[in-house]
Amino acid sequence: MELTMKEKLLLEDQREHELVCVKKYTEYSKRADDPVLKNIFQDHASVEQEHYDTLTKILNGQVPPMAQGQEEDNKYQFKGINTTGTDNDKYLCENILVAEKYVSSNYDTAIFECRDHNIRQILNHIQKEEQEHGEHVYNYMQSRGMYSIQ
Ligand SMILES: [Fe+2]
Ligand SMILES: [Fe+2]
Structure with missing residues (x-):
């Protein structure tokens, strides 16, 4: 699958961002105080690594198979304010949310420039996972009284 120059540049940028996400989550999982948050960050680090690997495949001209099914993503539901x-x-949470928002919105730009339907689907899936990362952190922050709802 031959990529246009524009697709290539956008995907290379996104791959760099994924690498930043891997590093950020790995570092933050060490810096976090709460073991629950450490766990979320570690989890996300490995998903970001998968995103990085998927983009590498696309940049190498492959169309990787769609990631693992449609499991229900309700892993990080927190009931009320716990502590x-x-x-x-x-x-750390505020910082990571800024990064996720940025990365997610850049996928939108990349998707609109994509020629291939299957690659669009893959990028869509990755973008959905970025939004889920945001949701996990948002839910966590609420459960710890860090995010006040207006
Ligand atoms: Fe990612
Ligand atoms: Fe993410």
Whole structure:
């Protein structure tokens, strides 16, 4: 599958961003105070690595198979405010949300420039996972009283 120059540049950028996400989540999983948050960050780090690998395949001219089915993504549901989180953890969560928002919106740009339907589907799937990362962190923050709902 031959990519256009524009597709190539956009996907290379996104792959760099995925690498930043891997590094960020790995580092943050060490810096977080709450073991629950450490766990979320570790989980996300491995998903970001998968995103990186998928983009590498696409850049190498392959169309990788769609990622693992449609499992229900309700892993990180928190009921009400459990405990109060630390300022350190809040800072990490806020930072990661900025990164996820940025990466997610860039997928939108890339998808609109894509010629191949299957690659669009793959990028769609990755973008959905970025939004889920945002949701996990959002839910976590709410459960720790870090995110006040207006
Ligand atoms: Fe990602
Ligand atoms: Fe993500």
